[in-house]
Amino acid sequence: MAPPAAIEVNAVTDTTAITLPDPLKAPIPKSNDIYGRRRKADKSQWGTAAPADSANFRQGNYDDKPMARRWDHYLSNEARTRKGNNLKKAARFLGTPGLISLGGGLPSSEYFPFEELSIKVPTIGHFSEAETRESGVVITAGKNDLANDKSIFDIATAFNYGQGCGAAQLLRWITEHTELVHRPPYQDWRCTMSIGSTSGLDMAFRMLSRPGDMVLSEDYTFAAAVETALPMGLRLAGVPMDEQGLLPEAMDHILSTWDVSARGARKPHLLYTVPTGQNPTGATQSAERRREIYKVCQKHDIYIIEDEPYYFLQMAPYTSSSEPDPPQPSSHAEFLASLVPSFLSLDTDGRVMRLDSFSKVISPGSRIGWITASQQIVACYQKHADLSTQNPSGMSQLIVWKLLDEHWGHAGYLDWLIFIRKEYTRRRNVILGACEKYLPREVVSWKPPMAGMFHWMQIDYTKHPDYRTKTVEEIEESIFMRCIEEGALVMRGSWFYADPDEEHSTMFFRATYAAAEGHKIEEGVRRVGRAVRREFGLEE
Structure with a gap:
């Protein structure tokens, strides 16, 4: 069957976009309709360091939606006192016809030692490495394509200074994508x-907390989140989990019984969560679980930081490694409908900051992500970015924009997401099949992940020969080193404690099926199984 894009796409170029009388009164379009519904923009919108507001790129009508709550009571002193970059405010005048700029310190693109950039990328529906090698197409960006009316983004613009919001060209695409997938249910997103x-998480912590605060998260969480928080004087308070991730009743109990003197911190007002394919556990919150968590956050006025790098890697339930691949969606609408609703899509209060990234689905080296939040929070974030990171690399933005906007479009990108979901599902099935084959079930257990890149294995350390004489940490270290001796690397679960000072009565190891090829995944698990058997004195 033809890929969805081949069924649905009607090509409409940016320069011939259909102008509707009032685009905001139209419903959210299908993936192949988005380009035709874009508002026409003045050429100055795409110029060097041009300011951009993502509200200008939305296509739906939000007049009947509520306004986001204000979060002044949670903003840090740093966030409240940042005034932004005055020099960048002057950039809005650069597009004035006939203006001669003797103001900002923008280098002349005449002296950029780049005349042309060409990259070879997959055609829609032919995404594999082998197919790209054979049938991929070369797309090219020239230095002065904007001035010569060949494109709205070029080297002269992308390789110069930019705004903290990023280039308007890519910001438009990101806004359209966010609207297509999530359509936040309030006005001023x-x-x-x-x-x-x-x-993004580093900035969120700086904006919304103060030294001494505690932040709620899953009991086992993204190690970099803990390491980001600690130097700021923040600690993470772990919430118990099950196979669906964070338990809302446990979070409610923690907040309802919070003892400031015992905890040494005021009651938390932030929740950091990875709802889909959680790192490290692989747990995925169901739609009902997310609604319950959101209600608890409303009850206790908790602001949610939703970190979702694995959102599009949601998979069908695992049955057997020998089962054929599950049927693929017949349309983009079916694919999007199969995804668990995000916190952003449930957020009527504007209490969610969603962190998105191209790292897990395009390339980590692009260093391009985005946040979606209320206008108040985004304005604070942009002021922070303008005086710290500035914008993502212009070189990266140009490359990603050429691929996503000019080449694939929204329809092609959804096809790509369907493709990589299928590929990671196959790898997940390989690692689970290998675990069934090689791991001793009397001491190792697991739940099949429903999304993401990680497989979480529980070890019954009470059956270890040295259980009576060694600590849990010593047994964990011994198992870890035994795996290294056998030639396999898995991550120790203790490295992911939200609060290392809390007592933990369980032992886990994390494996990933993202990095290695199928036969190496199987061999790696075989080596882990041999290491565990040797460590526990079990027969081969």
Whole structure:
């Protein structure tokens, strides 16, 4: 069957966009209709360091939606006192016809030692490495394509200074994508670019907390989140989990019984969560679980930081490694409908900052991500970015924009997401089949992940020969080193404690099926199984 894009796409170029009388009164279009519904923009919108507001790129009508709550009571002193970059404010005048700029320190693109940039990329529906090698197409960006009316983004613009929100060209695409997938249910939502979700989290912590605060998260969480928080004087308070991730009743109990003197911190007002394919556990919150968590956050006035790098890697339930690939969606609408609703799509209060990134689905080295939040929070974020990271690399933005906007479009990108989901599902099935084959079930157990890149294995350390004489940490270290001796690397679960000072009565190891090829995944698991058997004195 033809890929969805081949069924649905009607090519409409940016320069021939259909002008509707009032685009905001139209419903959210299908993926192949978005380009035709774009508002016409003055050429100055695409110029060097041109300011951009993502509200200008939305296509739906939000007049009947509520306004976001204000979060002044949670903003840090740093966030409240940042005034932004005055020099960048002057950039809005650069597009004035006939203006001669003797103001900003923008280097002349005449002296950029780049005349042309060409990259070879997959055609829609032919995404594999082998197919790209054979049938991929070369797309090219010239230095002065904007001035010569060949494109709205070029080297002269992208390789110069930019705004903290990122280039308007890519910000438009990101806003359209966010609207297509999530359609936040309040009026004043905005998008702005980040240089990846770790940087986005760093800024969120700086904006919304103060030294001494505690932040709620899953009991086992993204190690970099803990390491980002600690130097700021923040600690993470772990919430118990099950196979669906964070338990809302446990979070409610923690907040309802919070003892400031015992905890040494005021009651938390932030939740950091990875709802889909959680790192490290692989857990995915169901739609009902997310609604319950959101209600608890409303009850206790908690602001949610939704970190979602694996959102599009949601998979069908695992049955057997020998089962054929599950049927692929017949349309983009079916694909999007199959995804668990995001916190952003449930957020009627504007209490969610969603962190998105191209790292897991395009390339980590692009260092391009974005946040979606209320206008108030996005404005604070942009002021912070303008005086720290500035914008993502212009070189990266140009490359990603050429691929996503000019080449694939929204339809092609959804096809790509369907493709990589299928590829990671196959790898997940390989690692689960290998675990069934090689791991001793009397001491190792697991739940099949429903999304993401990680497989979480529980070890019954009470069956270890040295259980009575060694600590849990010593047994964990011994198992870890035994795996290294056998030639396999898996990550120790203790490295992911939200609060290392809390007692933990369980032992886990994390494996990933993202990095290695199928036969290496199987061999790696075989080596882990041999290491565990040797460590526990079990027969081969």
